[in-house]
Amino acid sequence: MDWLLWVLLLVWLFVCMLYDLRFRRVPGRVTLIPLFLAGMYALSRGWWVPPLLTAALIHISDFEPREKRYAFAGVVSAFAAIFEPATALTVAILVLVWLLWEIGAMGGADAKLLMVIALLYPQPWIFLWIALVGGLQGLIAIAMRKKEVPYIVAIFAGAFLFSIQSVFYRIS
Amino acid sequence: MRFLRDHKGIESTEVALIIAVVVLVSYGAYRLLGSNIAAVVQDIAGRI
Numbered sequence: 025m026d027w028l029l030w031v032l033l034l035v036w037l038f039v040c041m042l043y044d045l046r047f048r049r050v051p052g053r054v055t056l057i058p059l060f061l062a063g064m065y066a067l068s069r070g071w072w073v074p075p076l077l078t079a080a081l082i083h084i085s086d087f088e089p090r091e092k093r094y095a096f097a098g099v100v101s102a103f104a105a106i107f108e109p110a111t112a113l114t115v116a117i118l119v120l121v122w123l124l125w126e127i128g129a130m131g132g133a134d135a136k137l138l139m140v141i142a143l144l145y146p147q148p149w150i151f152l153w154i155a156l157v158g159g160l161q162g163l164i165a166i167a168m169r170k171k172e173v174p175y176i177v178a179i180f181a182g183a184f185l186f187s188i189q190s191v192f193y194r195i196s
Numbered sequence: 197m198r199f200l201r202d203h204k205g206i207e208s209t210e211v212a213l214i215i216a217v218v219v220l221v222s223y224g225a226y227r228l229l230g231s232n233i234a235a236v237v238q239d240i241a242g243r244i
Contacts, residue, residue: 043205048205052201105237106244112234122199124215129207132200132203152219155216156216156219158215158216159213161212162210163213166213171208172209173207173209173212174205175205176205
């Protein structure tokens, strides 16, 4: 991915983190426009399955009842992975993020941020960093007897640490 | 749309920990079985 785009992504994640820490929510215009642009970017790179799956999952979110949402999401995701096996991991990440939001385990802002990252950078390593930082954040929150954590901090910190790792990897 | 209208940015601490564990286990499984999983998916895609 172009380094300028990566810097823009980090700056955007940082702005989202500031919004989240202050208001416990991120305004729609701050997340929706980048989500749309990330989808366009993925399409322009020829990765047509992830953005189409993202659009489908957003649409499926309005289905009733809940069982219908799960069934449609499962079928669409399976077909997406089968028709474009190279994107199977990205498909799994997108579905997992959507599922976490669907069961109420993840906020909508966090889900959109993770989807943007998955669309721009369809590699699992960055999500490994984010999950590790999130786990550490969870442990610290439990030690401080807090029940909730702003996960966007983990998303930004994970992406930042991944950037540092990538730079060191290129230097060495 | 429900997903697009949700702007919350908060999770429970347990969820953050569960995500970390699930991702680590998935990563371990991927390292062990990744090539086999890819072969199965390719096979299904080929049959379709």
